[in-house]
Amino acid sequence: MEVPESVTVPKGNDVAMETVGVGKIKWACEAKDDGTMGWVFKGPDAALNDADGKQVGKYYGPPATWESMDGSKITGTQLAVEPNGKGNIPLQLVEANPAEGEGHMQGVTYVQRLNTQGGAAPEMACDDAHKDKVEIVMYQADYLFYKAM
Template identity: 60%
Template sequence: MKNLTLAACAAAAALLSACAGGPMAMSQPFDQGMLPAAVQVPTGHKVAMETVGAGDITYECRAKAGMAGQHEWVFVGPDARLMDRSGKMVGKYYGPPATWENLDGSKVTATQVAVAPAAAGSIPLQLVKANPAMGSGAMTGTSYIQRVATRGGVAPASACGAANLGAKEVVKYQADYIFYKPV
């Protein structure tokens, strides 16, 4: 039993060190049935593009609204590279406002529809409804974007208080972004 536990720990350490070197490959083609209902794309839409976003999320220490003397880390915005399944960069994700931009120059912003919990230590799964695309290209006609398979990205664990009000911290994250278009 002890050898099995040591082997499992060694395998986990090897996996974690491999992950630290760069973005993990995407899982198999995404299955809507594996998602909470709140973040499933409505019928009548099909997958147009699947990407892995890997990068940073910036948080800022701010006073809590309506709660005198209390502070919290507030999401400021993302800065990530979007890669296809082979690991080739195809675009970027940044904000505010949240913007997905393809290398062909087309880009889209979106409005959040729903979120659902993800694994501990990871930002939530998300469904957004796309606004009309700017420019002509891969983002043209995008109707919905899902953020799934999230890893990391949660607010910093460090203290946020009057002493460091306005301080910014950057955390690493990764997520799959699935783009949909009407059928």
């Protein structure tokens, strides 16, 4: 897969860990800031698995948190997103905050989300009749964790 420039990790960083996130995203039908009704992102809940399918961490929020099974974890600031087709959450580039705890997340500089499948806001109507309705949407995505070289 060719990675769009907007979500490309800056030079000087190398992949330290590759995982596949498998889980769900919670959406709620609520009034948005502009007063219109719409689906509002409420957060992820996913297992982070290695290439053999073994769980090595988890991804949850808010705030978006990637946590290794060794207890180390990071949050971050979203730098960019790129659409990835109907029904899929966007590709994403996040700059990591300093890690909490010692372990695999120590020194992570960026998190890149690629190969997204599913997870987008529900297609069903979000109006006064559906106010406060919560929908869970399954998804999968690759999460690549980078460290400075």
